Every structure is written in C-alpha cells, then in structure tokens.
Amino acid sequence: MIIGTAGHIDHGKTSLVQALTGVDTDRLKEEKARGITIDLGFAYLPLDDELILGFVDVPGHERFVHTMVAGASGIDLALLVVAADDGVMPQTLEHLAIVDLLGVRRGVIALTKADLATPERIDAVRAQIREAIRGTVLEGADILPVSAATGLGVDALRERLATEALKLGERADDGRFRLAVDRVFTLPGIGVVVTGTVLSGVVHVKDQVMLSPTGLAARVRSLHAQNRPVERGRAGDRCALNLAGEGITKEAIHRGDMVVDPFLHGPTDRIDARVHLLPGESKPMGQWFPARLHHGSVEVGARIVLLEGESVQPGHAADVQLVLSRPIAAATLDRFVLRDVSAQRTIGGGHFLDLRAPARQRRTEGRQAVRAALGMVDAQTALGALLDAPPFVWDVLSFARDRALSDASLAHIVASLSPELFDLGTQRIAMSRPRWQGFVAGLLDYLQxxxxxxxxxxxxSREKLRLATQTRLPAAAFTKALQHADLDGPVVRDGAFVRLASHSLQWIPEREALWQSVAPLLGGEERFRPPRVRDVADALARPEKGIRQLMGFAARLGLVDEVAHDHFFLRTTMHEMVLIAADIAAQAPDGRFTAAQFRDRLDNGRKVAIQILEFFDRQGVTLNRGTLRRLQAGYLDLFGASPSIVPSHGRESSPVGRPDFKSG
Structure with missing residues (x-):
C-alpha cells in the first residue's frame, strides 16, 4: 500500500515518516540545511515478506504544492498531518482539497506534536479537524495523537496503517501498464532510472515500453518495487525502472512523463472533462479561463472552454474542455487538479472524459451523450452507452487505449455486447446489432x-451513399460494411457505383445494334489505346453526338469508363490495367512504381498512360506521391464489368464481398 503524507509546512510530516520507518526522506542538501522538504521523499516499511508500506513524503510549503500534487497522485491512503500546537493551517486545507479532488478514498489523520499540547488543546484541534474534513473524502477518518519526538502513538499509528493495508488487499492488475514518472536519475554502472507509482497493469524485466508523450521506445533492464529487486511490478507498487534504448538519457526524460505499454501511447492536448470549482473561490470560472493543470506528476498550462452554461459557480461542477499548452499522456477517468496561473492556490479539479475531444460542435446533444457515456466507471456499460449515442459507432481499439484496457478485458466486453465489428487494422469500428439492422434496412430503402x-x-456513388445513411460510418468502415453478408447478395458495386442487384438498365434495339459495332473498336489489340469518340464516329460514319450519347449510356451500364474527355475504355480493359499495375507494384521492393513503368507494359504512349493513372488516382485505386504511385488494396475491385448487361466480350462484375482481384 502506498501512503502519501499531506499537511502544512513544519507540522512534522517528515519526522513522522522517519519515526514510522526509520528513514529520513529529506535527501537533498538544501533540505537538510533549511529543515524543510522541497522535493518528494520516499521510505518503505516492511511488515512481513509479502506486505510493504510505501511512504511518499511531500513538501508542505505553499511554493511546492505542485510537487505535493505529483506525490499525491496514485496513492492508496492519505496520511493527513496536523500539528497540535498550530492546528489547521492554510496548507492543511489546500492539501485536504487536493486529496479530495484526486479521489483518495482512504485516510488517517495524525495529530502530531501531541507531547507539546495539553489535553484541552488536543480536543480543540481535534474539533478544528472535524470541521475542516466535513464533506470531504476524509470525513469520519480517525484522528490519532502522535509524537515523533517521544514515540507517543507511533506504534498505534503503524498498526493502524498495517490494518488499512490488509483491508485494501491487492489492486486489480488486469489493465495495461502505466507509470507516472516523478524522479529521473542515473546510477554508475546501471544507467538511467525512473521512479513512480504504477497506476495500472504489470511490468516485467525485458518488457518493451514507451515514454509518453515523447514517444521514445525503451526496454526495462531491471526493476525495483518497494525498494527491493523484483522481476515484475504491478498496479499500486512504487517502482524504479532501469531503462535502456536509443535516445534514453536523463535529459530526455522528465517528471510528468509516463512510462506505458506501447499500445497506450496517444498523447492529447484537448480533453473533455468534468470539473468541480472549490466552494472557497471568490469568482466563477468563465469562458477561456486560464489555469495550471496537474495530472499524475505533470504540470501544464490549460485554458477552460465551457461546454454548458456561461460560467461555473464556486462549489458547482460542469463539463468543460481543457485546451492544453502541450500534449500529455492520460487515461479516461484520470483525476486532475487545477491551480491558478500564479501558483498560489488550488481552485478545483475533476476527472477526464474524452481524450480525443473535437474542437467544433462541442455543445451538441450528441456530444453531451458521449461525455455521459465516457464518464461511466464500468467499461462495458460505457461502451454500450457510446454505441447508443450519436454517431452510434465507436472505435473499440481507441476505447481500449484510452481506458488502458488489456486485450482480455476488451475481448470480454466485445463478446458481451456482441456488436458488428469492422476491422480496419489500426481501428476496429463497432456498431450495435439493432443499429446495424437499421443501417441495412435504411441503405436498401435509399437505393430502391x-x-x-x-x-x-x-x-x-459510394461516397454519396455513405453520406446519405443515417448512421454514418467512416469511409473505410463503410467499404467493409458493403462487404458484409447482409449486403453481399442484395447490393452490387459497379466500379465506383453501388446499386441493388435487382436493378438493371435496358438497351433499346437501335442503340444495342450500334454498340455491337462500336465495342470491337475499343477492344482487341488496341484496347490499351482505343480511339476517341471523334475517331469512332469517323470510322463508322456516324454523327459524333450520337456516339458520345451511346458511350455515356454504356458508361452508366458499367461497360466503359471515360478516362479522359471523349476517351472511353472498356471496363474489362480497365480491370486488366489494374492487374498490370498491381503486378508492377508487386515486383517493386517498396510497392511503388512510375508512370514510365506502367507505359512500357501497356505500350500506349506516355500521355495516355498518365491519363489512365490520373483516372486511377481520382478513383482511389492509386495514391500519387510525386513521381511514384502505390496501389490501395481496398479499391482494386472497382472495375469488374457490370452484370446488368453482359456482352460477349465482357465479364460479370464482382458483387460486394467477392473481389475480382487476387494479387500474386
């Protein structure tokens, strides 16, 4: 169990920790000289082979409250220290407010310097404390008189802390690993060491980790937990990690960084949150209010954007958006503290909701529903509520990352909710089953x-259809949705168009006869360089306008595609050229090819080859990067010929979900 001290300067926090553990946590030369704690101090008290109490001793001076917040983050129990001779003082109240805002649910109050006070004075100070803790997380906490100088009450306090540790038990460690860095140093012969409290998950020797928000990759060479060498550290442990890797130096890592499972690396500088303004504030919090945000061990500038109302009154709570001066590593539901920009007082705090908050349309009903869902503690309930709130789809991988969920936890949640999933590699878009059924019915109705x-x-067109659906999927997920078994039969994709399988266009006899004369001119040996509309009209001695109208109708049938003005290619030829481009790309080491390589395979001249590739660019089949192109696998089946009219030289187009293209 990790115990964090709290209290006013010179109320005996460090002396009490030394009396409990035998360790003087003031380690800096300046701390020894001035007799006050400036930085975080650490001590450990082994109770048996399995149970160790870890103490985080924090500064009490108002100038170092930011350091106190760093030490208070991640603790299991608050040890509030109040001196019997002074009673409740300003930093007592501020530290108490911070403990309350950070949601520390367990606490004990030590009434120090009890040997210097009369019984009447102790009773008076006890009454002061009861009044100060009323309405906070420490309301009802025991108040134990102690004296570090004489040993009065120290054994009783030690026993009480041991009892609290046994009640606490072990923290759940099924999340992914996160550690908030509060110290960085080097040791001769060992290298860079970072220390902090493990907020979630488990870390092992030789694990690959990442420093966030910097993105530096590292390997855990060795680790200590509760000041002992171990093979693993888990949630709730005070750990020291010996890190190694390219760029891993003492200067590259700072207090406030997080050491995380690489999957969790996703820094953010715009966060929707629930904030509570302390009752003692003299003014309400208005729009674009400036503050200093403390989260874990990081301190960063923030501006407050109100998401409801025109202000937040003292003693009240509201949804806000935090716009940070630089990115931080965080998780949904993490607690934070706000202090004024002059660093003189704590003004409020709360917990994070949405780490990927939008900059626009922040006050809509849909956004309110999303924030309400993200604020739910139970992850399964939260994801279920997200799928019932606009936009009715959610990336479950992003959800798992922002909640630090393990693969097993996410798999259990997904299995329980059983949504429709569209796997896009870096994303896994989920939609509830009832919403999916409505999506399918709406799409079929729209097409009809x-x-x-x-x-x-x-x-x-596929994009027009996507934008017309009531539940709007991301473009890549919409492509996957069209390949779902529920749509595979009823819906067909012709090139860049989508239609019902039952829909077909009909030739009139005269137009069909003319097409039978035109089609051979576009195929055969000349298929990669077919004649233009004017040339076809000249060859058949037909009016140019009539040929152009015929080609437009054939394009709607999916028999041809207009690559450039009045330059039509058979759909089967388009598909063949896609296969040729794929073959060229497959033979390239990096999958990229030039227009010259494509031209040489088609033997149709540079101008025509570039027109074809630019057409592929517009359709999304290729991505153009300067002089090089690469293929997009999800679009390689766009040019299967239409089954609505199947000429003798044609072929059936691919129904959705059965792509024509198979790469080598």
Whole structure:
C-alpha cells in the first residue's frame, strides 16, 4: 500500500515518516540545511515478506504544492498531518482539497506534536479537524495523537496503517501498464532510472515500453518495487525502472512523463472533462479561463472552454474542455487538479472524459451523450452507452487505449455486447446489432428510392451513399460494411457505383445494334489505346453526338469508363490495367512504381498512360506521391464489368464481398 503524507509546512510530516520507518526522506542538501522538504521523499516499511508500506513524503510549503500534487497522485491512503500546537493551517486545507479532488478514498489523520499540547488543546484541534474534513473524502477518518519526538502513538499509528493495508488487499492488475514518472536519475554502472507509482497493469524485466508523450521506445533492464529487486511490478507498487534504448538519457526524460505499454501511447492536448470549482473561490470560472493543470506528476498550462452554461459557480461542477499548452499522456477517468496561473492556490479539479475531444460542435446533444457515456466507471456499460449515442459507432481499439484496457478485458466486453465489428487494422469500428439492422434496412430503402427516381442511372456513388445513411460510418468502415453478408447478395458495386442487384438498365434495339459495332473498336489489340469518340464516329460514319450519347449510356451500364474527355475504355480493359499495375507494384521492393513503368507494359504512349493513372488516382485505386504511385488494396475491385448487361466480350462484375482481384 502506498501512503502519501499531506499537511502544512513544519507540522512534522517528515519526522513522522522517519519515526514510522526509520528513514529520513529529506535527501537533498538544501533540505537538510533549511529543515524543510522541497522535493518528494520516499521510505518503505516492511511488515512481513509479502506486505510493504510505501511512504511518499511531500513538501508542505505553499511554493511546492505542485510537487505535493505529483506525490499525491496514485496513492492508496492519505496520511493527513496536523500539528497540535498550530492546528489547521492554510496548507492543511489546500492539501485536504487536493486529496479530495484526486479521489483518495482512504485516510488517517495524525495529530502530531501531541507531547507539546495539553489535553484541552488536543480536543480543540481535534474539533478544528472535524470541521475542516466535513464533506470531504476524509470525513469520519480517525484522528490519532502522535509524537515523533517521544514515540507517543507511533506504534498505534503503524498498526493502524498495517490494518488499512490488509483491508485494501491487492489492486486489480488486469489493465495495461502505466507509470507516472516523478524522479529521473542515473546510477554508475546501471544507467538511467525512473521512479513512480504504477497506476495500472504489470511490468516485467525485458518488457518493451514507451515514454509518453515523447514517444521514445525503451526496454526495462531491471526493476525495483518497494525498494527491493523484483522481476515484475504491478498496479499500486512504487517502482524504479532501469531503462535502456536509443535516445534514453536523463535529459530526455522528465517528471510528468509516463512510462506505458506501447499500445497506450496517444498523447492529447484537448480533453473533455468534468470539473468541480472549490466552494472557497471568490469568482466563477468563465469562458477561456486560464489555469495550471496537474495530472499524475505533470504540470501544464490549460485554458477552460465551457461546454454548458456561461460560467461555473464556486462549489458547482460542469463539463468543460481543457485546451492544453502541450500534449500529455492520460487515461479516461484520470483525476486532475487545477491551480491558478500564479501558483498560489488550488481552485478545483475533476476527472477526464474524452481524450480525443473535437474542437467544433462541442455543445451538441450528441456530444453531451458521449461525455455521459465516457464518464461511466464500468467499461462495458460505457461502451454500450457510446454505441447508443450519436454517431452510434465507436472505435473499440481507441476505447481500449484510452481506458488502458488489456486485450482480455476488451475481448470480454466485445463478446458481451456482441456488436458488428469492422476491422480496419489500426481501428476496429463497432456498431450495435439493432443499429446495424437499421443501417441495412435504411441503405436498401435509399437505393430502391434512388433507382425508382433515376431508372437510367447505373447506381449511386459510394461516397454519396455513405453520406446519405443515417448512421454514418467512416469511409473505410463503410467499404467493409458493403462487404458484409447482409449486403453481399442484395447490393452490387459497379466500379465506383453501388446499386441493388435487382436493378438493371435496358438497351433499346437501335442503340444495342450500334454498340455491337462500336465495342470491337475499343477492344482487341488496341484496347490499351482505343480511339476517341471523334475517331469512332469517323470510322463508322456516324454523327459524333450520337456516339458520345451511346458511350455515356454504356458508361452508366458499367461497360466503359471515360478516362479522359471523349476517351472511353472498356471496363474489362480497365480491370486488366489494374492487374498490370498491381503486378508492377508487386515486383517493386517498396510497392511503388512510375508512370514510365506502367507505359512500357501497356505500350500506349506516355500521355495516355498518365491519363489512365490520373483516372486511377481520382478513383482511389492509386495514391500519387510525386513521381511514384502505390496501389490501395481496398479499391482494386472497382472495375469488374457490370452484370446488368453482359456482352460477349465482357465479364460479370464482382458483387460486394467477392473481389475480382487476387494479387500474386
């Protein structure tokens, strides 16, 4: 169990820790000279082979409250120290407010210097303390008179702390690893060492970790927990990690950094949060209010954007957006403290909600529902509520990262909720089953209505259809959704268009006869360099306008594609050229190819080859980066020929979910 001291300067916090453990936590030369604690101090009290009490001794001086906040983060029990001769003082109240804002739920109060006070004075100070802790997390906590000088009450306090440790038991360690760095130093022959409290998860020797927000990768060479060499550290432990890796130096790591499981690295500088303004504040908190934010061991400048109302009154709470001066590493539901920009007082605090908060449309009902869902403590309940709130889809990998969930925890939650999942590699988009059923029905209804109103059009463009759906999926997830078994049969994708499988366009006899004359001119040996509309009209002695109208109708049927103005290629040829581009890319070491390589394979001239590639760029088949292009695998099936009309030289287009293209 990790115990954090709290209390006014010179009330005997360090002396009490020394009396309990035998360790003087004032380690700095200046601390010895001035007789006050300036930085965090640490001591350990072994109770048996399994149970060790760790003490974090914090400064009491008002100038070092920011250091106190760093020490108070991650503790299991607050040891509030009040001197019997002074009673409750300003930093007593501020430290108490910080403990309350950080949500430390267990505490004991030590009434120090009891040997210097009369019984009547002790009773008076006890009454002061009871009044100060009323309404806080420490209300009802025991007050134990002690004296570090004479030993009065020290054994009783030690026994009480041991009892609290046994009640606490072990923290759950099924999350992913996070440690808030509060000290960085080097040891001869060992290297860089960071210390802090493990906020969640487990770390082992030889684990790969990451420093966040800097993104430096490191390896754990060795570690200590509770001042003992161990093979693993777990949630609640005070750990020292010996880190190694490229760029890992004492100067590269700072108090406030987090050592995390690499999956958790996702710094943020814009966070939606729930904030509580302390009752003692003289003024309300207004829009764009400046403050200093303390989270874990980091301190950073922040501006407050109100998400409800015009101000936050003292003693009240509200949803806000925190716009930070630089990114930090954090997790959903982490607690934070706000102090004024002059660092003279604590003004409030709260907990984080959305680490990926938007900069616009922050006050909508949908955003309110999302924040309410993210504020739920139970992860499964929270994800279920997110899927019932606009936009009705959520990336479960982002959800797991921001809550530091393990793979096993996420798998259990997903299995329990059983949503529809669209795996995009770096994202896994989820939609509830009822919402998915409504999505399918709405999409089919929209297509049917569109075909009724536009019987002469091939279908709806994929992007237009995506934007028309009531539950709007990200573009990549929408492509996956069209491949779902529920849509594979009823829906067909023709090139960049989507239509119902039952929809077809009909030739009139005269137009079909003309097409039978035109089609051979676009195929055969000349298929990679077909004649333009004017050339076809000249060859058939037909009006140019009539040929152009015919080619437009054939394009709606999915038989041809207009690569450039009046330059049409058969759909089967387009598909063949995609396969050729894929083959060129497959033979390239980095999967990239030039226009010249494509031209040489088609033997159709540089200008036409570039027109074809630019057409592929517009359709998303290729990505152009200067003189090099690469293929996008998700778009390689765009140019299967339409099954609505199957000419003798054509082929059936791919229904959604059955791509024509198979790479070598």
């Amino acid at each position: 209505t569109f075909h009724t109103a536009n019987p002469d059009l091939q279908g709806v």
